Amino acid sequence: xxxxxxxxxICHVMTFHGxxxxxxxxxxxxxxxxxTAVRGVSFExxxxxxxxxxxxxxxxxxxSIRMLxxxxxxxxxxxxxxxxxxxxxxKPKVGYLPEERGLYKKMRIExxxxxFGHIKGRDDAFLxxxxxxxxxxxxxxxxxxxxxxxxxxxxxxxxxxxxxxxHEPELLVLDEPFAGLDxxxxxxxxxxxxxxxxxxxxxxxxxxxMEQAEQLxxxxxxxxxxxxxxxxxxxAVRAAExxxxxxxxxxxxxxxxxxxxxxxxxxxxxxxxxELTLASDADTNGLLAALVERADIQRFDLRxxxxxxxxxxxxxxxxxxxxxxx
Amino acid sequence: MSRMWHILKREYLENVRTKAFxxxxxxxxxxxxxxxxxxxLMGGKKDEAVVIVDTTGVLxxxxxxxxxxxxxxxxTATVLPPDQARxxxxxxxxxxxxxxxxxxxxxxxxxYVVVLTPPxxxxxxxxxxxxxxxxxxxxxxxxxxxxxxxxxxxxxxIVTQYIIAERKLPDEVASLLRRPALRFQAVTDEGKxxxxxxxxxxxxxxxxxxMGIVGISQMLISNTIEEKAxxxxxxxxxxxxxxxxxxxKILGICGVGLTLLTFWSGGGLLAAALQGSGxxxxxxxxxxxxxxxxxxxxxxxxxxxxxGSACNTIKEAQNLMAPLSMLLALPLILSxxxxxxxxxxxxxxxxxxxxxxxxxxxxRIASVPPPPAWQIVVTIGLxxxxxxxxxxxAARVFRVGVLIYGQPASVKxxxxxxxxxx
Numbered sequence: 001x002x003x004x005x006x007x008x009x010i011c012h013v014m015t016f017h018g019x020x021x022x023x024x025x026x027x028x029x030x031x032x033x034x035x036t037a038v039r040g041v042s043f044e045x046x047x048x049x050x051x052x053x054x055x056x057x058x059x060x061x062x063x064s065i066r067m068l069x070x071x072x073x074x075x076x077x078x079x080x081x082x083x084x085x086x087x088x089x090x091k092p093k094v095g096y097l098p099e100e101r102g103l104y105k106k107m108r109i110e111x112x113x114x115x116f117g118h119i120k121g122r123d124d125a126f127l128x129x130x131x132x133x134x135x136x137x138x139x140x141x142x143x144x145x146x147x148x149x150x151x152x153x154x155x156x157x158x159x160x161x162x163x164x165x166x167h168e169p170e171l172l173v174l175d176e177p178f179a180g181l182d183x184x185x186x187x188x189x190x191x192x193x194x195x196x197x198x199x200x201x202x203x204x205x206x207x208x209x210m211e212q213a214e215q216l217x218x219x220x221x222x223x224x225x226x227x228x229x230x231x232x233x234x235x236a237v238r239a240a241e242x243x244x245x246x247x248x249x250x251x252x253x254x255x256x257x258x259x260x261x262x263x264x265x266x267x268x269x270x271x272x273x274x275e276l277t278l279a280s281d282a283d284t285n286g287l288l289a290a291l292v293e294r295a296d297i298q299r300f301d302l303r304x305x306x307x308x309x310x311x312x313x314x315x316x317x318x319x320x321x322x323x324x325x326x
Numbered sequence: 327m328s329r330m331w332h333i334l335k336r337e338y339l340e341n342v343r344t345k346a347f348x349x350x351x352x353x354x355x356x357x358x359x360x361x362x363x364x365x366x367l368m369g370g371k372k373d374e375a376v377v378i379v380d381t382t383g384v385l386x387x388x389x390x391x392x393x394x395x396x397x398x399x400x401x402t403a404t405v406l407p408p409d410q411a412r413x414x415x416x417x418x419x420x421x422x423x424x425x426x427x428x429x430x431x432x433x434x435x436x437x438y439v440v441v442l443t444p445p446x447x448x449x450x451x452x453x454x455x456x457x458x459x460x461x462x463x464x465x466x467x468x469x470x471x472x473x474x475x476x477x478x479x480x481x482x483x484i485v486t487q488y489i490i491a492e493r494k495l496p497d498e499v500a501s502l503l504r505r506p507a508l509r510f511q512a513v514t515d516e517g518k519x520x521x522x523x524x525x526x527x528x529x530x531x532x533x534x535x536x537m538g539i540v541g542i543s544q545m546l547i548s549n550t551i552e553e554k555a556x557x558x559x560x561x562x563x564x565x566x567x568x569x570x571x572x573x574x575k576i577l578g579i580c581g582v583g584l585t586l587l588t589f590w591s592g593g594g595l596l597a598a599a600l601q602g603s604g605x606x607x608x609x610x611x612x613x614x615x616x617x618x619x620x621x622x623x624x625x626x627x628x629x630x631x632x633x634g635s636a637c638n639t640i641k642e643a644q645n646l647m648a649p650l651s652m653l654l655a656l657p658l659i660l661s662x663x664x665x666x667x668x669x670x671x672x673x674x675x676x677x678x679x680x681x682x683x684x685x686x687x688x689x690r691i692a693s694v695p696p697p698p699a700w701q702i703v704v705t706i707g708l709x710x711x712x713x714x715x716x717x718x719x720a721a722r723v724f725r726v727g728v729l730i731y732g733q734p735a736s737v738k739x740x741x742x743x744x745x746x747x748x
Contacts, residue, residue: 071563071729088567096564100731102557106340118332119565163561173564 020083022047022171022202023068029076030063037063039226040077045204045219050197052217053206054307056315060226061206062099065175068204069096082170092121095169099176099206101160105149109140109159112148113166120167127166134162138188154185161189165196172196174205178212190216210307222311229314238304245309246276246287249299256294262286268309275309330570330577333562337578341545342585351589354537374399374473375437377428379411381459385442388484396480399473404437415459428464435466438477446485447492527606528668528692530594531615532661534587535688538619540654542583543627546575547643550634550728559728568725573717576627583623607692614691617706622684625713626654628720632740635727642734657685668693677705680712719744 023045030038038060045051055061066072067079070086079086082093104112110131117127135141138158143151151159157180165172177193178186193216197203207213213220214234221231230237249272252258258267258274263282268275278284284302291297341347376393380386386405393401406414406424414424422430425441432439443459445452452458463481465474483504490500553559562571598606629650637643660682664673668690676686677697683705690697726743727735735743 066560066729069564070567071560091565094564096561098557098560098564100557100560102553102559102561104336104340104553104558105556107336115332115336116561116565119329119562121329160561 020047020080021045022049022082023051023204024080025064025068025077026080027077028064028067028074028079030060030067030072031075037226038067038074041221041223041226041228042077043221043228043231045202047202048197048200049219050193050203050217051205052213052220053204053223054208054210054213054220054311055206055223056208056311059208059223061208061223062175064223065096065173065204065206068173069094092167093170095164095167095172097161097164097172097174097177099179101157103148103156103160103163106147108145108147109135109151110144113163116163117166120169122167130166130168134166137192138162153180154182157181157185158188161192165192169201171202171204174203176207177205178207178209210311214307220307222307222314224315230310234307237307237310244278245303245305246278246284247273247299247301247303248276248291248297249273250291250295250297252295258294261290266313268312275306277305277309277313329566330574333566333571333574334578334581337575338581341549341579341582347582351586354586355590355593372399372473373402375402376404376440376477377432377437378403378405378440378442379414379425379428380405380442381408381411381414382442382444382447383408384488385446385481385484388487389440389442389480392480392484396476398476425459432464433466438473439464440477440481442481446481447488449485449489528661528665528689531688531692532658532665532685534591535615535619535622535685536658536661538583538587539622539626539684540657542579542586543623543630545582546579546627546630547634547637547647548640549579550575550631551637551640551643554635554638554728554731563728568728569721572628572631572721572724576624576631579627580620580623583619587619611691614702615688618684618688618709621706621709621713625680625709625716628713628717632720632723632727635724636730636735636740637727638731638734646734646737653681657682661685661689664689665693669695669697674701677701678708680709683709722746 021044023043025041025043028038028041029036041060041064053061053064063072067074068081068086070088070091081090084090104115107115113131113134114124114127117130131144132141135144138161140151140155140159140162143155148156148159161177164174172193174193177189181189193203193205205216217234219231219233220237222229222237230240232240246264251272258269258276261267261276263279263284263286264276265279266277268277276287278287288297288300291300378386378389380389390403390405393403410424414428417423417426425439428439431437439462441460441462441464443452443461445458446461452460461481463474463477465477486503489495490503495503559571566574595606633643633646633650637646660672660676664670664676664686667673673686673690674697676682677690687697687702687705691702723740723743726746727740
């Protein structure tokens with residue numbers, strides 16, 4: 001079970017650039033009774049990538065991830081992880097942070113981390129230095145012999161992440177990793193994920209918050225109602241979805257609105273800011289002139305469309321709740 | 327296997343390290359001891375009343391003396407004066423006689439009545455034709471302490487004493503007559519004298535088994551629900567299979583039960599040996615106890631784990647458990663029946679119904695005579711098959727149940743999970 005590491009010191013996990021992708025889904029289907037949660041999903045996660053699975057709540061993200069973890073069995077298609085058909089034997093090579101977090105409240109922190117390492121097939125000689133390293137990294141070194149139930153919410157969330165990576169997985173699967181974290185802990189967690197990435201760990205994470213995906217992932221798929229709507233690298237997705245957008249910060253003049261602007265196909269009004277989707281032949285100078293007439297423009301910024309905007313286009317009106325950080 | 331071992335070890339240590347466990351380990355035997363010993367120590371003598379109607383004129387005195395020496399009860403004796411005693415059978419104008427009234431009062435539990443008339447001095451029945459009145463000891467029918475028998479024995483003894491004195495029998499004959507010819511003795515199958523422990527053995531064995539199986543495996547319901555509420559299962563399922571997880575949990579708790587039983591029965595056997603009742607049980611009995619315990623535990627525990635995994639709160643579990651609680655009370659009742667008649671029809675039939683097998687069979691194995699060997703072999707075989715089935719079905723429920731939140735699962739849903747493919 002030992003791979004690419006020596007007991008006693010923290011090492012880089014070896015990166016394999018072999019022919020097999022880290023994860024391969026092929027026409028995967030999952031039904032619950034009459035409901036089809038995942039309908040023919042196919043995608044590949046290259047080794048070493050930070051891969052985002054995007055979609056609104058109930059799109060089929062968690063179901064897909066559970067199949068990837070061999071917790072659910074697909075009703076159709078195949079799931080391959082690290083080059084072999086998904087199985088129990090792969091579990092030690094994978095770290096998984098489920099959306100629903102859970103720890104043993106009565107256990108002491110060091111004891112619990114050792115337990116989670118043991119069930120991944122690691123021994124104390126391997127685990128102890130990594131426990132030192134990670135507890136230091138997330139600022140919990142003084143809590144080693146305290147019980148989990150004594151920790152604050154933020155601390156338990158960081159500890160939860162440590163339990164996921166303490167065995168040094170080749171593949172790290174995070175389901176909504178940033179949900180419910182305050183900004184400080186979100187940064188701690190993001191840095192930890194990036195550090196794992198630098199060590200060569202492949203990272204798959206799901207989110208319904210598009211801004212996070214935009215910041216982190218190199219490749220992504222967008223799932224809507226159990227089917228893949230988009231996939232590719234972040235740049236490719238943006239290029240494919242083509243149209244640029246104008247981001248503005250504004251204050252409307254009395255009695256004016258943003259309807260019917262020249263060259264604008266869609267307006268997403270956030271109140272103080274708005275995203276204007278542009279037609280391919282839009283005259284941006286003309287647009288700016290039209291805007292100045294209607295509002296005090298504090299900022300006018302031409303950009304590629306955000307994932308949020310692309311996703312809204314795909315999911316239509318059903319994705320209204322996207323902004324919410326559930 | 328090693329992954330399951332870690333689950334097992336954690337489950338065992340978490341439950342054994344609690345204060346509740348250590349208190350239960352030590353206090354349960356203490357509590358049992360108190361229940362057995364306190365009535366003996368604290369109870370002291372029982373207060374009893376007796377009315378003596380003596381027309382012989384010679385027995386009332388020795389009777390009072392003998393009652394005063396009685397160890398079990400504190401007797402308050404009322405002796406009717408000779409003239410009242412002689413008039414005790416008279417009734418005026420159809421009213422009840424004194425003897426009749428006293429007998430009815432005795433029947434109502436007010437007191438015992440001892441009637442002594444001259445024929446008793448010759449140990450013969452009264453002859454109504456000669457106008458003789460019958461002797462007798464009267465008391466309530468519900469007396470379980472057997473003081474009626476005590477009084478009967480006392481009368482027999484003082485009459486014997488009277489005869490010895492009156493007939494001026496030689497001392498040699500007198501002492502022979504005073505001595506009892508024999509006493510009842512309970513024996514073991516090796517022909518040795520059986521102690522009190524030997525007779526209590528089947529009851530103790532069933533109580534241990536019941537606590538070890540039903541009591542301990544119930545921990546799994548609350549424990550599973552609590553861990554489900556803590557959302558720990560999905561985290562664990564990323565490292566172990568549902569089957570390893572369930573097996574580890576059940577075996578860990580089984581270890582807790584074995585620890586308790588070993589401690590308690592080991593302590594009990596040691597105490598018995600110190601008291602001189604060594605050899606209370608033999609190796610085969612201990613072996614069978616372990617086999618029946620393990621199989622019974624695995625069956626009941628997998629049932630409980632399945633129930634726990636399908637529920638989100640203890641209250642939901644209680645609703646689901648309602649139909650099962652009958653099943654859990656029956657083994658005790660059936661064991662008590664088997665205790666009366668270890669090889670009777672009911673005990674034999676119940677032995678072959680898997681959920682009852684461990685309790686009924688162990689009652690019979692601890693009783694005399696033990697059940698035939700073929701029944702032991704066949705019941706263990708049946709138990710193995712049904713335990714295996716129970717574990718398989720429970721695993722299917724567990725696998726789905728631990729990841730389902732919100733609505734409690736209906737029986738219909740659980741049935742569907744059981745039939746789902748692996």
